[in-house]
Each structure stands twice: as C-alpha cells, then as structure tokens.
Amino acid sequence: MIKHFINLEWKAFFRSPSFKTNLFFKILLGFSALWMIVSFLSMGVGAYFLIKNQLNTDPLVFLNNYLIFYVVGDLLFRYFLQKMPIVNIRPLLYLPIKKGKVIHFALNKTVLSFFNIVHAFFFVPFSVVLLIEGYPFLNVLGWHLALMALIFCNNFINVFVNSKDGVFYTVLAILLIFGGLKYYEIFDITLYTKPVFQAFYNIQYTALIPILLLVFLYKTAYNYFKSNFYLDGGLSKKIDIVKSEDFAWLNRFGSISTFLKNDIRLIKRNKRSKTTLLMSALFLFYGLLFFTDSIEAYKGPFWRIFAGIFVSGGFLFSFGQFVPSWDSAYYPLMMSQNIRYKEYISSKWYLMVIATLVSTILSAFYLYFGWQAYAAVVVGAIYNIGVNSHMVLWGGAYIKTPIDLTSNKKAFGDKKSFNAKTLLLTIPKLVLPMVIYAIGHFTLGEVFGFALVAISGIAGLLFKNKVFNIIEKIYKSEKYKTLAAYKQND
Structure with missing residues (x-):
C-alpha cells in the first residue's frame, strides 16, 4: 500500500499542469535545503567549541538555557510554511482505500518532512561532539532523544494550531513578551525552562516524557482526522457566519467604495489576509536594523531610504503585490460583470495609500533616533504613494497566483510570483529611490537627497x-491568462 501511495505522489508531481515550473523550483528548493543542511551541520559541529572557547562555559548548559526559544520558534516557523495533512487526504477520499491507511500515510508523510529532518543535522553532530568530549x-542519548521528540511534537501540534489563528497569535505574543523581558533583564523565563531541558540530560528516563507526548499527539491527530474524514465534514473548508458591515464612511470615495468595502471585509475575515496585516505591522520595526546602527553593513546613508521605503510600505508590498490574486476565488465572476478595470485598480490604490499613511x-x-530617521520614513511614504503603489499594481498583472484565503501557506510568496517582468519592476521600487537619494546626498547634502526622493x-x-x-x-491584455491560471490548483 505504501508503494501505491508513493506511486500516486509521483504521478501527481509529473502530471501537474506546471510540471516544468515545479521541477525548476524543486531543484532550487533542493539547493536551498542543501545550504540549510550544511549550515545546521556546521553549527552542530562547531557550536560546542565556539561556546566553550568564546564564552568559557559548559556548551550543553548554555544551549539548554535557550532551547525554549528554539522549540517555540520552530513551531511558529512551521505555522507559515509546513503543508498540512488535509492537503494530502482530500484527493485520496475518492479511492477504495481504508481510512486508517490514508490517515497514517498523510501523518507519516509529515513526519518525514524537511522541517523535522533538518534539526537532526544540528543535534546529531552536537551530540557526537559531546560524546567525544567525554x-x-x-x-x-536521553537528552538527544528528548529534543528530537519535542521537534516531532511540534509537527503534530502544528496540525491543530494551524487551523486556529487565536492559538498562533497567543503563542507569538507570549514568545515576544518573554523574549523582550529577557532582553531588558526584567524577567528571565529561561530560569524555569532551563532545568527542564537539563533534566533530560541529568535524569535519562525523563526523556520518556516527550516521547510519550509524541505518541499521544500522533494518536490525537489520527483520531481527529478519522472523526472528520468526510468531504462535507471536517475536511471541508470552514465557512463562518459573519456580521454584515456597511462601512458607510467609505461612501465618500464614490463608485470605488464598493471595492474598498469588500477589501476591508476580506482582510478582516480571512486567515491569509490577517497574516498579511500582521506582517505589515512587523515591517514598522524593520527600520530598527538601520537606524540604531546595530548592523555595520547598514550604516551607509542611502540605506536609510531603503528602510523608510519598507517601514512605510509594509502593507503596500505584502498586499499590493498580490493584486488581483486576492480576488482569485471569484475573479471569473467579477470579469463577467460590468466592472471598469480602472475603478477596481483605483480601489486597491486607495487602500494601499491609506495603509501607507497610517504606517x-x-x-x-x-x-x-533623530529627525533624519523619521524624514527617511516620510519621504519613503511619499515615494511609495507616488511611485511604488503604481509599480506593485503593475507587477500584480504578471503574478498569476491564486490565493487560498483560508491558509497561510505561501504567505511569503510563491514560485509564480517570480518572473523576469516582476523582477525588473523591483528596480524602480527599491534601487531607484536609493540612487536618487545618493545623488542628492553626495552633491548638496542629506536634505537635498530627501527632497529629491519626495519630488519623485x-x-x-x-x-x-x-x-x-x-x-x-496591461490588466486587460493579461485578463485571459490570469483567468486560466486561477483555474489551476497545483
């Protein structure tokens, strides 16, 4: 039966409508995975000696001190990128295969995920070094098995967390709060978590606790999917009953107000759009890397404009680049209506402008951090409104990626988002304002540089x-290609 499942996966890959694109990006992802493996392997081998020589402390004790952040960070990382078993189960419901076998296959497939295996390339060599050092x-062995069990526990915890936004945001908030409290030496959560990880080493049989937890989570996940093993039940897309909202204050925008209202409803009601909004908020703090002089490479004057562009344009880039993909679920219906493209595009533009002003x-x-820092943000906002808002809408015409609003997968982008046209459009978005500022800065000073960017x-x-x-x-010329692309679900 396993051979049969593997055969189905093989056929699904090679029969995909975008096989050539998938193959290219699979190879690209393979090289990325290889780079991560080499990086983890290097850290696993060198971490012991680096900690011991540079910090003059016991490497194992030091590592146990921060493992709580490693484990929780891994869970958050999975939330965005790891594919859920439900994706693998749905196509198999039509086949004469027992439920249990299908569910076991789907769950075991996640066990063999790269998100689990990559951690072994750190912990295995680190454990070997510990043995060599006496x-x-x-x-x-107990410590190693306990940690790997916790990593695999994250795999199954993500199955449940992924479908509950509230759990994810709670975990993220707790992580940020405790991380901040430790950084500012107000409260150190590691004083309470470090003994737990240290116990896995000092008391070997305590390693059974995370192992038993792993077994429990696997059984729970199995029972969860088995009890919802129906297309019209647990595996169907969740439909919520929502309260109708009028947003009458948007009526001042005239005919485009209908589109604006729909976009705001979309952002409020869907998982993917909420994640985009969260990412946009995080962009507000991106400038700290540049304006605090914490990174030597970012101390050049023109990097301030780069930071200003991103700080003020977080929503513009994360939301705007996927216009019209946000409407992919009902785009064919929209195109059959008497809708003017210009009004549709204008509504997206106004939404990005409002978000840029708020940011x-x-x-x-x-x-x-000085008037120069905020000046960079302000002129960056002016450039975003005047130039980049047009560029992202222009580039959106060439990004034919249907978006699943109920999922966070590919929240950071998609293979179809990268092509020659979209890459060329990044030049006026990011490179050009830096060049313009540099010209002004190195001729008449920083004020003139800011002025040139604002004038642009x-x-x-x-x-x-x-x-x-x-x-x-451009949107009209790409209309039918876009409609065809939205019909493909690969």
Missing part, C-alpha cells in the same frame, strides 16, 4: 491618471 553516553503616523517613534513621489502622483491608463491596458 559526556556520558546514556545522558547524551507613517505609527512610525513617529523613529524621531527618537510627487511627480508620480501628478502622472497618476496616465500611469493608471497604462496599467489598465
């Missing part, structure tokens, strides 16, 4: 209608 075999206001705390943004606003006419023509 640590007792049974103690190291700029919320970024006022950068004044603490204002010029983009003045030519808004002409640019929109060009974008509208």
Whole structure:
C-alpha cells in the first residue's frame, strides 16, 4: 500500500499542469535545503567549541538555557510554511482505500518532512561532539532523544494550531513578551525552562516524557482526522457566519467604495489576509536594523531610504503585490460583470495609500533616533504613494497566483510570483529611490537627497491618471491568462 501511495505522489508531481515550473523550483528548493543542511551541520559541529572557547562555559548548559526559544520558534516557523495533512487526504477520499491507511500515510508523510529532518543535522553532530568530549553516553542519548521528540511534537501540534489563528497569535505574543523581558533583564523565563531541558540530560528516563507526548499527539491527530474524514465534514473548508458591515464612511470615495468595502471585509475575515496585516505591522520595526546602527553593513546613508521605503510600505508590498490574486476565488465572476478595470485598480490604490499613511503616523517613534530617521520614513511614504503603489499594481498583472484565503501557506510568496517582468519592476521600487537619494546626498547634502526622493513621489502622483491608463491596458491584455491560471490548483 505504501508503494501505491508513493506511486500516486509521483504521478501527481509529473502530471501537474506546471510540471516544468515545479521541477525548476524543486531543484532550487533542493539547493536551498542543501545550504540549510550544511549550515545546521556546521553549527552542530562547531557550536560546542565556539561556546566553550568564546564564552568559557559548559556548551550543553548554555544551549539548554535557550532551547525554549528554539522549540517555540520552530513551531511558529512551521505555522507559515509546513503543508498540512488535509492537503494530502482530500484527493485520496475518492479511492477504495481504508481510512486508517490514508490517515497514517498523510501523518507519516509529515513526519518525514524537511522541517523535522533538518534539526537532526544540528543535534546529531552536537551530540557526537559531546560524546567525544567525554559526556556520558546514556545522558547524551536521553537528552538527544528528548529534543528530537519535542521537534516531532511540534509537527503534530502544528496540525491543530494551524487551523486556529487565536492559538498562533497567543503563542507569538507570549514568545515576544518573554523574549523582550529577557532582553531588558526584567524577567528571565529561561530560569524555569532551563532545568527542564537539563533534566533530560541529568535524569535519562525523563526523556520518556516527550516521547510519550509524541505518541499521544500522533494518536490525537489520527483520531481527529478519522472523526472528520468526510468531504462535507471536517475536511471541508470552514465557512463562518459573519456580521454584515456597511462601512458607510467609505461612501465618500464614490463608485470605488464598493471595492474598498469588500477589501476591508476580506482582510478582516480571512486567515491569509490577517497574516498579511500582521506582517505589515512587523515591517514598522524593520527600520530598527538601520537606524540604531546595530548592523555595520547598514550604516551607509542611502540605506536609510531603503528602510523608510519598507517601514512605510509594509502593507503596500505584502498586499499590493498580490493584486488581483486576492480576488482569485471569484475573479471569473467579477470579469463577467460590468466592472471598469480602472475603478477596481483605483480601489486597491486607495487602500494601499491609506495603509501607507497610517504606517507613517505609527512610525513617529523613529524621531527618537533623530529627525533624519523619521524624514527617511516620510519621504519613503511619499515615494511609495507616488511611485511604488503604481509599480506593485503593475507587477500584480504578471503574478498569476491564486490565493487560498483560508491558509497561510505561501504567505511569503510563491514560485509564480517570480518572473523576469516582476523582477525588473523591483528596480524602480527599491534601487531607484536609493540612487536618487545618493545623488542628492553626495552633491548638496542629506536634505537635498530627501527632497529629491519626495519630488519623485510627487511627480508620480501628478502622472497618476496616465500611469493608471497604462496599467489598465496591461490588466486587460493579461485578463485571459490570469483567468486560466486561477483555474489551476497545483
């Protein structure tokens, strides 16, 4: 039966409508995975000696001190990127195969996921080094098995967390709070978690606790899917009853208000769009890497504009680049209606402008780092509104990626998002404002550099209608290719 399942997976890959694209990106992902494996392997071998020589402390004790952040961070990372078993189960429901075998196959497939295996390339060599350095075999074995069991526990915890946004945001908030409290030396959570990880080494049989927890989670996941093993039951897409909202204050925008209202409802009601909103909020703090001089490579003056572009344009980039993909579920219906493309595009533009203005206001705390820091954010916002808002809408015409609003998978992008046209459009988005600022900065000073970037943004606003006419023509020319792409689910 396992051979049969593998055969089905093999056929699904080679018969995919975008096989050539998939093959290219599988190879690309393979090289990325190889790089991660080499990195983890290097850290596993060198971490012991680096900690011992540089910090002059017991490497195992030091590592146990921070393992809580490693384990929780792994869970958060999986939330965004790891594919859930439900994706593998649905296509098999039509075949004459016993439920138990299908579920076991789907769950075991996640066990063999790269997200689990990659950790072994750190912990196995680190454990071997511990043995070479004279640590007792049974103690190291118990510690190693306990940690690997916790990693696999994350695999099954993610099965449940992935379908519950509240759990994820709670875990993320707790991690950030405790991380911040430790950084500012207010409260150290590791004082309570370190003894737990140390106990896995000191008392070997305590390793049975995470192993038994792993067995329990596997059984729970199995029972969960078995009890919901129906297309019209647990495996169907969740449909929530929502309260109708009028958003009357948007009526001032005229005919495009209908689109604006729909976009706001989409953002409020769907998992993927909520995640995008969260990512946009995190962009507000991106400038700390540049304005605090914490990273030597980012101390160049033109990097301030780069930071300002991202701080004020987090929503613009994370949401705008996927227009019209946000509407992929009902895009064919929209195209059959009497809808003017220009009104549709304008509504997205206004939404990004509003978000950019809000981000700029919320970024006022950068004044603490000097007027230059906040000036970079402000002129970055002007450039985003005048130029980049047009660029992301333009690039969106070439990104034909249907978005599953109920899932966070591919929340950071998709293979179809990368092509020659979209990559070329990144030049005026990011490189051009840095060049413009550099010209002004190195001729008449930083104020002139800021002024040039702001003038570029204002010029983009003045030519808004002409640019929109060009974008509208591009959307129309790509219309049928986009509709065809949205019909593919691979």
